[in-house]
Amino acid sequence: MTIEVFEHPFDPWQAVADYRSSHLAIGKSGASAVFVGTMRDFNEGDDVQAMVLEHYPGMTEKQLQALVNQSISAHNLDDALVIHRVGELKPGEDIVLVATFSAHRKAAFDACREIMEALKSTAPFWKKETLASGERWVEKNTAG
Amino acid sequence: MSINVRFFASLKERIGSAALEIDAQGITTARDVWTSASGQEADEEMLVAINKEYAALDRTVADGDEVAFFPPVTGG
Numbered sequence A: 001m002t003i004e005v006f007e008h009p010f011d012p013w014q015a016v017a018d019y020r021s022s023h024l025a026i027g028k029s030g031a032s033a034v035f036v037g038t039m040r041d042f043n044e045g046d047d048v049q050a051m052v053l054e055h056y057p058g059m060t061e062k063q064l065q066a067l068v069n070q071s072i073s074a075h076n077l078d079d080a081l082v083i084h085r086v087g088e089l090k091p092g093e094d095i096v097l098v099a100t101f102s103a104h105r106k107a108a109f110d111a112c113r114e115i116m117e118a119l120k121s122t123a124p125f126w127k128k129e130t131l132a133s134g135e136r137w138v139e140k141n142t143a144g
Numbered sequence B: 001m002s003i004n005v006r007f008f009a010s011l012k013e014r015i016g017s018a019a020l021e022i023d024a025q026g027i028t029t030a031r032d033v034w035t036s037a038s039g040q041e042a043d044e045e046m047l048v049a050i051n052k053e054y055a056a057l058d059r060t061v062a063d064g065d066e067v068a069f070f071p072p073v074t075g076g
Helices: A012-023 A059-075 A105-122 B009-015 B030-038
Strands: A002-006 A031-038 A050-055 A079-085 A087-089 A094-102 A125-131 A134-137 B002-007 B019-023 B047-050 B053-055 B066-070
Touching: A002 A059, A012 A031, A012 A079, A012 A094, A031 A105, A059 A079, A059 A094, A059 A105, A059 B053, A079 A105, A094 A105, A125 B009, B002 B009, B002 B030, B009 B030, B009 B066, B019 B030, B030 B047, B030 B066
Parallel strands: A002 A079, B002 B066
Antiparallel strands: A031 A094, A050 A087, A050 A125, A079 A094, A125 A134, B002 B019, B047 B053, B047 B066
């Protein structure tokens, strides 16, 4: 299991390819499920020009490790990779990657969704958007 | 005898500080820490972490603890 918090843009697809070749045993994981969250240029009816993602260093990693470990155990995953951006982002940049690896598809699909939902509701990240009219904190996540 | 207090996101802006240290004397719970550090009533939507783990507002704190206050999280 690997958790990473990046202050710079990253390529989630390359990260998955690299992780598979460096961490996964050949022929073991029959299923890989991947979720990538990307910054939009709109929210709640407004154009969004940029965003700053703040986090709580130390607690972020601790919380992510706990929730990923829980899903690995619950779904008997072979492995999981989570990467999350912080700092200043522009629309089109990727925010989050959740990749899960298991013998069969159900565990990988279910765990990927579960990790993503747990991350959104418990990992200490906060978004502040830049609009043409100024800045605002995002107060709640979208439902799904 | 002190408690390290941290604020994040909109609460950091509301308080005007990211971190401060308060005297632990007379402090029993995270709610006491908030009141002492902010001079405001606790907002029930606010989240609390003690030593980087989620905790209830009425959880007991100890000398040397790091107590953080922040709004609902919005990552992902």
